[in-house]
Every structure is written in C-alpha cells, then in structure tokens.
Amino acid sequence: MSFAELQKKARQEWDELQNGDIPQIIVGTATCGRSAGAMAVIKAFEDALKEKGVQAVIVEVGCIGPCYAEPLVNIAKPGKAVIAYRNVTKAMAAELVDSYLIGDDPLPHYTLGTIGEKTVEGIPRILDTPSFKPQERRVFRNCGIIDPTNINHYLANEGYAGLNKALGMTQEAVVDEMKRSGLRGRGGGGFPAGRKWEAGLKAKGSQKYVVCNADEGDPGAFMDRAVIEGDPHSVIEGMIIAGYAIGADTGYIYVRAEYPLAIRRLERAIKQAHEKGFLGKNILGTDFSFDINIFPGAGAFVCGESTALTLSIEGKRGMPRVAPRPRTTEAGLYDKPTLLNNVKTFSSAPMIITRGAEWFASVGTEKSTGTAIFALTGKVNNCGLIEVPMGITLREIIFDIGGGIADGGKFKAVQTGGPSGGCLPEALLDTPIDYDSLDAAGSIMGSGGMVVMDEKTCMVDVARYFLDFTEIESCGQCVPCRLGTKQLLDILKDICKGKGKKKDLELLVELSHSVHGGSVCGLGQTAANPVLSTIRYFRDEYEAHINDKCCPAKVCKPLIAFHILEDKCAGCTLCARSCPVSAISGEKKKVHVIDQKLCVQCGVCMEKCPKKFSAVECVSPKEKIMEVA
Amino acid sequence: MSSVTITIDGIKISAEEGMTVLQAAQANGLYIPNLCNHPDLRPAGLCRVCVVKQDDWKITISCKLPVKEGMVISTEDPAVQQIRKNTVELLIANHPMTCLTCEADSKCELQRVAHYVGITPDSINRYRRSVRSIPLDTSNPFFDIDHNKCIMCGICVRTCDELQNINAIDYAQRGVASLISTLGNKPIAESRCESCGECVVRCPVAALATKKSLQPMREVRSICSYCGVGCGIHLGVRGDKIVGVRGDQENPVNRGSLCVKGRFGYRFINHPERLTTPLVKKDGVLVEASWDEALDRIVEKFSEHKGEKFAALASARITNEDNYLIQKFTRAVMGTNNIDHCARL
Numbered sequence: 001m002s003f004a005e006l007q008k009k010a011r012q013e014w015d016e017l018q019n020g021d022i023p024q025i026i027v028g029t030a031t032c033g034r035s036a037g038a039m040a041v042i043k044a045f046e047d048a049l050k051e052k053g054v055q056a057v058i059v060e061v062g063c064i065g066p067c068y069a070e071p072l073v074n075i076a077k078p079g080k081a082v083i084a085y086r087n088v089t090k091a092m093a094a095e096l097v098d099s100y101l102i103g104d105d106p107l108p109h110y111t112l113g114t115i116g117e118k119t120v121e122g123i124p125r126i127l128d129t130p131s132f133k134p135q136e137r138r139v140f141r142n143c144g145i146i147d148p149t150n151i152n153h154y155l156a157n158e159g160y161a162g163l164n165k166a167l168g169m170t171q172e173a174v175v176d177e178m179k180r181s182g183l184r185g186r187g188g189g190g191f192p193a194g195r196k197w198e199a200g201l202k203a204k205g206s207q208k209y210v211v212c213n214a215d216e217g218d219p220g221a222f223m224d225r226a227v228i229e230g231d232p233h234s235v236i237e238g239m240i241i242a243g244y245a246i247g248a249d250t251g252y253i254y255v256r257a258e259y260p261l262a263i264r265r266l267e268r269a270i271k272q273a274h275e276k277g278f279l280g281k282n283i284l285g286t287d288f289s290f291d292i293n294i295f296p297g298a299g300a301f302v303c304g305e306s307t308a309l310t311l312s313i314e315g316k317r318g319m320p321r322v323a324p325r326p327r328t329t330e331a332g333l334y335d336k337p338t339l340l341n342n343v344k345t346f347s348s349a350p351m352i353i354t355r356g357a358e359w360f361a362s363v364g365t366e367k368s369t370g371t372a373i374f375a376l377t378g379k380v381n382n383c384g385l386i387e388v389p390m391g392i393t394l395r396e397i398i399f400d401i402g403g404g405i406a407d408g409g410k411f412k413a414v415q416t417g418g419p420s421g422g423c424l425p426e427a428l429l430d431t432p433i434d435y436d437s438l439d440a441a442g443s444i445m446g447s448g449g450m451v452v453m454d455e456k457t458c459m460v461d462v463a464r465y466f467l468d469f470t471e472i473e474s475c476g477q478c479v480p481c482r483l484g485t486k487q488l489l490d491i492l493k494d495i496c497k498g499k500g501k502k503k504d505l506e507l508l509v510e511l512s513h514s515v516h517g518g519s520v521c522g523l524g525q526t527a528a529n530p531v532l533s534t535i536r537y538f539r540d541e542y543e544a545h546i547n548d549k550c551c552p553a554k555v556c557k558p559l560i561a562f563h564i565l566e567d568k569c570a571g572c573t574l575c576a577r578s579c580p581v582s583a584i585s586g587e588k589k590k591v592h593v594i595d596q597k598l599c600v601q602c603g604v605c606m607e608k609c610p611k612k613f614s615a616v617e618c619v620s621p622k623e624k625i626m627e628v629a
Numbered sequence: 630m631s632s633v634t635i636t637i638d639g640i641k642i643s644a645e646e647g648m649t650v651l652q653a654a655q656a657n658g659l660y661i662p663n664l665c666n667h668p669d670l671r672p673a674g675l676c677r678v679c680v681v682k683q684d685d686w687k688i689t690i691s692c693k694l695p696v697k698e699g700m701v702i703s704t705e706d707p708a709v710q711q712i713r714k715n716t717v718e719l720l721i722a723n724h725p726m727t728c729l730t731c732e733a734d735s736k737c738e739l740q741r742v743a744h745y746v747g748i749t750p751d752s753i754n755r756y757r758r759s760v761r762s763i764p765l766d767t768s769n770p771f772f773d774i775d776h777n778k779c780i781m782c783g784i785c786v787r788t789c790d791e792l793q794n795i796n797a798i799d800y801a802q803r804g805v806a807s808l809i810s811t812l813g814n815k816p817i818a819e820s821r822c823e824s825c826g827e828c829v830v831r832c833p834v835a836a837l838a839t840k841k842s843l844q845p846m847r848e849v850r851s852i853c854s855y856c857g858v859g860c861g862i863h864l865g866v867r868g869d870k871i872v873g874v875r876g877d878q879e880n881p882v883n884r885g886s887l888c889v890k891g892r893f894g895y896r897f898i899n900h901p902e903r904l905t906t907p908l909v910k911k912d913g914v915l916v917e918a919s920w921d922e923a924l925d926r927i928v929e930k931f932s933e934h935k936g937e938k939f940a941a942l943a944s945a946r947i948t949n950e951d952n953y954l955i956q957k958f959t960r961a962v963m964g965t966n967n968i969d970h971c972a973r974l
C-alpha cells in the first residue's frame with residue numbers, strides 16, 4: 001500500500017471515531033494516570049455503561065500534562081465539545097454516565113475545561129485558562145489526544161508524513177532542514193541537533209547507529225516517559241528519519257527498565273511500524289532499510305551520559321569515556337559513528353520535516369527555538385508536565401501556568417535542571433527560559449525538571465539533597481567527582497547539623513570549582529551547581545547556619561526547637577496526645593511543656609495545636625527557647 | 630615518525646608524534662604529577678592529577694592529550710594548580726595515615742604528588758576526613774588487598790586486562806562506594822586471579838601489597854629457574870637469604886613481567902626441608918648419597934630397562950637444549966620413543 005493509501009485509511013478510521021454517533025470516553029492511562037487510579041475509573045465506566053445499557057467507546061490515551069488533575073477523562077459526545085474532567089473517581093464515573101451520557105448535564109463543577117473549537121456554556125475552554133494559555137503543544141501534540149497503541153491514530157494526525165517526505169529528499173536536505181530549524185538537543189546540553197546530524201552524515205563508515213536516549217535519570221523528571229507512553233510513534237519516526245539522514249540501518253532505544261509501560265508501548269509501536277512498512281527492509285518502497293531495538297537500562301543516572309550509555313548497550317560498565325576522545329558521531333556504539341539524541345529531540349524531527357524549519361523556529365527565541373517541556377513540581381498549585389515556547393519567563397510559568405505558590409505560601413526559589421542545575425531567587429523570576437539565559441543565571445535548562453520552593457524551604461538543605469543524589473550516582477571513576485561530591489555533601493551535612501566551620505563556605509566554593517573543572521563528565525562537572533547557586537543567592541542562610549546555628553527556614557532539625565507559649569496554651573492536651581515520643585507533659589486546662597531532651601523535632605505538636613490557639617512555636621537557633629523562658 | 634616541538638612551562642621540548650604530553654614531558658625529564666598513569670598501560674585519565682592548561686585556553690589532562698606542533702602547555706596555571714591541589718587533598722582526606730607501616734612508604738606515588746602540591750596539616754584539616762574500613766582481603770597466599778588505601782587509579786584493573794588478559798578484577802559499585810572487586814565480590818583467591826602479582830607491583834600506594842615482604846639489603850641479578858623462558862629477575866637478598874624477587878625491566882625476555890612462581894615461589898631456596906643431596910633407597914629407606922653413587926645406581930638400573938618398558942618425562946624447568954638431550958637419550962640410548970614433557974603448566 002502506498003503512503004497516501006495508508007494515510008487515507010487511517011484518516012477514515014480517525015474521522016469515524018471523531019464524528020461517529022457513539023460517545024467517546026477518553027481516559028489518560030499513562031503511568032501518571034494509572035498511579036492516580038485511571039484503570040479503576042475505566043472499570044467503573046465499563047460497569048456503569050453496562051448496567052445502564054449505554055453505548056460508548058472507551059479510548060486509552062497518554063498524558064496531557066496536568067498531573068494535579070489526574071485521573072483525567074475527556075468525554076466527547078457526538079456533536080458536542082470535548083469536555084475534560086479532572087480528578088475523576090469511580091463514583092464520578094457513574095455519575096457522569098447518568099448525568100451527561102444519559103442526561104445532558106455536563107456537571108461543570110467536575111470539569112477542567114473544553115478541548116477544541118466548540119464550547120459549552122459554563123465551562124471554560126482549556127486553552128483559555130491561565131494554566132494552558134501560555135502553553136504551546138508541539139512535542140506533546142498527540143499526547144492525550146490519540147490512542148498510542150493505534151498506529152492509525154498517529155497516521156491520521158500527520159504521522160509518518162515527515163518520514164514519507166524525508167525519503168523524497170536528499171540526506172543533505174534533511175540535515176539542512178534540521179540545521180535551519182535551530183533545534184537544540186533536548187537532553188540537557190542543548191547541542192544543536194542539525195550540527196550533530198551533519199556530523200553523523202559526514203562520519204565515515206559503512207556501519208552507523210542511531211541511539212535514542214530515554215534513560216531519563218533526573219529525579220522528578222518524567223517528560224520523556226510521557227512522550228513515549230503518549231506518542232511512541234513520534235520518537236520512532238524521528239529515529240527513522242535520522243537513520244535515513246546519516247545513513248544508519250540500526251537504531252537503539254535505551255530506556256530505563258523502570259518504565260515498563262513505555263517499553264510495552266515502544267514494542268507495540270515498533271511492531272506496527274514494521275507491519276505498515278515504516279521499519280524493516282526497503283522502507284516505503286525505497287532502498288533504505290532501518291530497524292530499531294529496545295535496550296532496557298538498569299537505571300543508573302550516569303548511564304544517561306552518552307558515552308556511558310553506548311558502553312552500557314555494549315554490555316560494559318556504564319562509565320563515561322574520558323576526553324580527549326573522539327565524538328560519539330565518529331566513534332560511539334561499538335566504536336562506530338553514532339547519532340545519539342534525546343526522546344524529545346527525535347520526536348521533534350518529524351514535525352520539522354513535515355512543516356518546515358521556519359515553522360519550527362517561529363516560536364521560541366533566536367538561539368533557542370521551539371518549545372521547552374518541564375515537569376513542574378514542588379510548591380505550586382498546578383504540578384504537572386507543561387510545554388511552553390522558549391523565552392517565556394520563570395514568573396509566567398510559576399504564577400500563570402503553575403497557578404502560584406501552594407497553600408498561599410511565598411515564593412523563595414526555583415530549581416531547574418535537576419541535580420546539575422541551580423536555584424534561582426525571586427529577583428531572577430523574569431529570566432527568560434532558554435539555554436543561554438539560564439546558564440548565565442547559574443542554573444541550566446537541563447532536561448526539564450523545575451522545582452518550585454516556598455519560604456519554608458532551607459536552601460542549605462536543598463543543596464544537601466542534590467549532593468546526596470550525585471554522590472550516590474557518580475560512577476566513581478574520577479577523583480574530583482567521587483570524592484569531591486562526598487566532601488561537599490559531608491560539609492553540607494555538618495552545616496545542617498550546626499557543625500559548620502567558619503571556613504566551610506570558602507572551602508565549598510573552592511572545591512565546587514575544582515570538582516567542576518576536574519571531573520570527567522557532565523555529572524561531576526555540574527554536580528556543584530546546586531551548591532554554588534545557593535551560596536550565590538542565599539549566602540545569608542549559610543552564614544546563619546554556620547555563625548548563629550540558626551536555620552532561618554526552620555527545616556534543619558538539629559537547629560530548631562519547638563516550644564509552647566504559656567500565654568496561648570489552653571491546655572487542650574491535643575499536642576501531648578499526638579507527640580510520638582511523649583515529650584509533652586501537662587494537665588487538662590493547664591499550660592503544657594515540651595521536654596527538650598525528649599523532643600525529636602517532628603513538628604506534629606505544631607500541626608495539631610488548633611489554629612485558634614497557635615500556641616506552639618518553632619524557634620531557631622535552639623537557644624532562643626532559653627531567652628523566651 | 631616525525632618529531633614536533635612543544636612548550637611546557639616555557640621550556641621547549643621535542644617529542645615524537647603520537648606521544649602524549651605527559652609522555653613527552655617524562656621523556657624530557659619533566660615531572661607532571663600523575664597517579665593513574667603507568668608506562669606499560671594505556672592512559673586512563675581518571676585521577677585528574679596530571680591536569681594542565683593547553684594553549685592558554687583549555688583545561689585538560691596531559692596523559693591523554695596528543696602532542697601537536699607548537700602546542701603550549703602550562704602546569705602552573707593558577708586554575709590548574711587549584712584543581713590539582715584540591716584533587717590530591719581529597720585523596721589524602723580519604724586515605725589512612727599509616728605511612729610508616731605501609732609497604733609503599735618512600736616509593737608511594739600519593740606521597741610524591743602530595744609533596745609536590747604542597748599539602749600541609751592546615752590544608753588537610755579543612756576537610757572532613759573519612760577513611761573506609763573495609764576488612765583486608767588476605768585470601769591470596771602471596772598478597773593482600775587493602776581497599777581502604779586504594780585510590781581507584783585502576784592500574785591493577787588495566788594490568789590484569791591489558792597485560793595479563795585475565796580480567797580477574799574490575800570496578801564494582803559506584804560513587805564513593807566503588808571499589809576494585811572480583812566477580813561477585815568474592816575473595817580474590819576464589820576468583821580467576823592467577824596470582825601473577827603484576828598488579829601488585831604496579832599499585833602506586835600498596836593497596837595491593839606482598840605478604841611478609843622484607844626490603845633486601847642487596848640485589849642479585851639472575852634468571853628464573855622455573856622454566857625454559859628464562860625471565861630475568863633481581864633476587865632481593867639479606868645475608869645469604871632470599872627475601873624477594875622482582876622482574877628485570879631490562880631483560881628482553883620478560884621486560885619485568887613474571888608469573889606467580891617466578892615472583893612468589895622463592896621460599897623453597899632457604900627451606901629447611903629442601904633436598905640438597907641425592908637420596909638413594911637402601912633396604913627400603915631413602916638415605917643421603919653422593920652424586921657419584923646416585924649416578925652409578927641410575928646407570929645400573931636403566932641398563933636393565935631398555936626398550937619399550939622405559940619412558941621419560943622431561944621437565945619444563947630445564948632449557949630447550951636440556952630437553953633436546955633427554956629425548957635424544959631416550960631414543961638413542963634407551964631405544965624407545967616413549968618421551969613426553971610436562972609443559973602443561
């Protein structure tokens with residue numbers, strides 16, 4: 001079958017589903033949806049439909065991003081706008097079948113908004129809400145919209161059109177299109193993708209490889225998983241185009257074994273692509289052949305580094321190769337020329353070829369074109385995956401898309417780039433999101449983690465947290481990283497315990513620079529970023545810990561004490577009854593007292609003390625109690 | 630091979646193309662501190678101590694940097710010095726301070742770089758000290774492994790791989806927990822290690838150290854008597870007793886390498902149970918005899934057993950020439966082709 005015929009058939013199937021006269025219940029069943037209970041919700045819908053004798057199809061799709069609203073269900077009634085329902089429970093499923101499918105009340109209080117052009121009275125269009133308006137869905141174009149297990153859904157939505165077009169172009173023209181798009185690698189480093197593809201094409205050798213980096217090791221990052229689970233064919237198509245462009249016949253997807261659903265989706269998508277003739281021998285009747293293997297990685301952060309990754313595929317220990325060394329495009333997997341890109345980089349390729357470099361570069365900034373994807377987490381109201389045009393400011397992301405700081409708190413810092421990134425303070429909230437601006441501010445774009453912190457966050461503790469991660473994840477082969485991260489961590493731990501020494505700040509900075517300058521790979525080279533950026537912007541907090549034994553955010557347990565204010569305590573006994581170590585004594589209606597020797601600073605008493613009394617106070621340094629007493 | 634000129638800290642030196650900057654420096658008698666480099670092995674670039682600045686621009690490591698005509702190298706650039714110093718300080722802060730009782734004392738590479746970068750008690754006391762306390766692996770009869778001293782230079786791993794092709798040891802774990810290990814982290818005696826000791830002699834800090842080793846008062850150049858290869862050795866001697874063996878680097882046969890027997894199997898020489906005269910059986914009991922007596926007895930007995938009844942098994946501990954003579958003797962004198970050799974070591 002020709003590509004046009006394949007596409008036509010797929011479109012028919014898609015159109016029938018969209019315009020048919022059977023309602024669709026579309027459920028997000030990516031890993032995020034599943035862990036929020038999506039599978040139980042599907043079961044509830046099935047039961048309710050059966051019981052009530054209502055006809056509807058249930059379609060499983062990937063994640064559209066707003067984790068805070070999972071499980072997410074879209075209901076498309078014939079002729080009506082698609083309505084997205086948030087935090088759907090089993091009970092809500094039954095209610096929706098009754099009210100909306102049988103009746104005609106869309107239950108607006110359950111909705112997140114409507115999707116698409118049509119509108120419904122009383123429900124906002126999702127794209128008009130502050131949380132979605134600044135977003136631009138490109139890599140996520142199909143996530144949450146199509147059934148990722150059905151290749152025809154992908155085909156009907158421009159799928160494999162990029163490959164079809166590329167096969168009619170010369171290899172140089174494909175590379176040129178990628179270059180002109182300005183796409184920079186989405187794996188964190190931001191190396192221009194087109195230049196890498198060009199190097200892959202120019203590299204000499206009859207055997208070349210294309211490798212997709214789906215290791216996604218940053219703690220709290222799950223963008224790549226969402227793309228694979230929601231739109232696996234986009235990654236596969238990107239890899240096939242890359243294979244054609246550089247002259248490779250084999251591809252590998254290195255995906256962490258902790259992503260079983262993503263692996264299943266890939267396996268299925270690869271099989272379907274074979275069946276339709278997009279993979280295998282003589283793709284779409286040309287003499288280009290290409291195949292893709294899946295390699296499950298054992299989940300070491302360092303194996304996301306390109307040279308460690310290729311060694312890992314070879315079955316060797318995942319340790320980054322030491323520079324000076326040839327580039328991966330010259331000698332990568334099995335020492336053959338290898339083009340290695342991130343999931344989102346490959347997923348961007350088909351649309352660049354289909355719609356053109358200019359279209360791609362039409363959003364974003366001059367040096368960082370296109371969109372950026374972040375996993376927005378921490379103390380914001382709307383946690384989840386977002387896709388925004390490059391150049392948007394941190395403020396817009398946090399306060400518009402993220403809906404501001406959770407629990408009415410106050411913004412303190414935002415961390416981007418995961419363990420390799422840095423913490424930026426309020427004064428830098430208007431920093432535009434692009435590779436170079438974030439770099440200049442002392443953080444990095446990274447692969448897309450964004451953690452928002454409120455004033456209850458201790459910045460020394462944050463640095464300690466990240467160093468705890470890098471110390472364990474270092475491969476251990478080079479000294480500055482292996483022992484430097486440990487030393488930094490030991491000092492930070494001491495500072496958090498009030499055992500910081502006057503000279504520690506100086507030593508932290510000195511060591512950070514040496515770990516940066518001396519380490520073999522990006523892990524070590526960036527490991528000190530959390531330390532340097534917190535010292536740069538929150539030096540006073542370090543000094544308070546070291547000089548005054550005070551944790552201003554009242555987080556570091558050895559530096560804080562809880563204490564009951566005599567004039568406020570009503571003797572309700574709530575605190576005494578909830579203290580896990582029975583450190584609180586006092587009779588009913590009498591002032592209670594915390595025995596500081598027994599107290600473990602868990603803070604339960606403060607939580608339990610009724611708001612109207614607010615008799616428990618947390619102080620730092622500890623000595624303050626003496627003053628009060 | 631053509632030669633190039635490079636400048637190191639203002640000194641112009643000439644080097645062969647294909648050399649690394651570190652090799653060029655060493656060939657010209659210039660010391661660039663280093664720990665994980667070994668002349669017999671491919672450069673690894675892990676210790677980062679040989680860090681230099683290239684062409685006033687790039688901080689890189691000299692052990693993997695190929696020389697190029699006109700290249701300008703600085704080992705004294707402030708940023709370079711800082712990285713080198715912190716790196717060495719980190720190693721020291723995690724190293725046991727047992728120099729006096731350490732086998733490597735005075736030839737330890739870590740001591741050497743520490744002196745070079747100018748470590749002082751003050752500079753070390755700034756750090757949080759932490760030394761591992763992993764039990765010694767004493768399972769091997771000839772050497773012990775002390776992971777607490779190990780600086781993870783990987784020289785042992787590369788030796789076992791590149792020189793010995795045995796691969797008994799490799800890296801295990803990661804981060805600060807990483808260590809040199811056998812398959813399954815079993816004691817080395819239960820691994821495929823052949824006890825050649827090649828890694829032991831290359832370990833820069835005596836984390837791999839010979840058991841009961843004594844420093845010799847003098848050395849005697851000799852040839853290993855175990856087999857026909859004839860490796861060159863230096864016997865370490867105290868009084869008239871042999872206390873150690875080391876491979877002779879200059880000897881073209883082995884260039885310093887030895888096997889387990891040549892390196893560690895010398896105790897028999899001074900062993901009280903060693904035979905020093907022939908024994909002859911008299912009335913069912915073995916008694917000491919002179920060589921003449923023993924040889925006469927052999928002649929007498931062999932004459933009775935000529936032909937197919939006789940077989941000779943030659944030893945690998947003798948030379949090819951001696952082996953030739955034995956087969957000649959077996960065939961021509963004893964009249965049989967029953968001759969074999971024990972070279973199945």
Ligand SMILES: Cc1cc2nc3c(=O)[nH]c(=O)nc-3n(C[C@H](O)[C@H](O)[C@H](O)COP(=O)(O)O)c2cc1C
Pocket residue numbers: 184185186187188189190191193213214215216217218301302303304305306307340341342343345346447521522523
């Ligand atoms: C310690 C470390 C971990 C990394 N982890 C990842 C990862 O999980 N995913 C990824 O795509 N890139 C990761 N990278 C970046 C890769 O080395 C590489 O630059 C990237 O995959 C190239 O793809 P791109 O050009 O499309 O960004 C990591 C780098 C380092 C140093």
Ligand code: SF4
Pocket residue numbers: 302319320473474475476477478479481482519520521522523524525
């Ligand atoms: S910097 Fe860290 S992770 Fe990278 S090679 Fe060195 S020890 Fe390994």
Ligand code: SF4
Pocket residue numbers: 788789793795796797798821822823824825826827828829
């Ligand atoms: S003694 Fe020889 S075989 Fe054993 S680990 Fe060392 S180099 Fe390998």
Ligand code: SF4
Pocket residue numbers: 778779780781782783784785786809828831832833834835836837
């Ligand atoms: S045992 Fe010795 S040679 Fe082996 S890595 Fe440790 S320090 Fe280096």
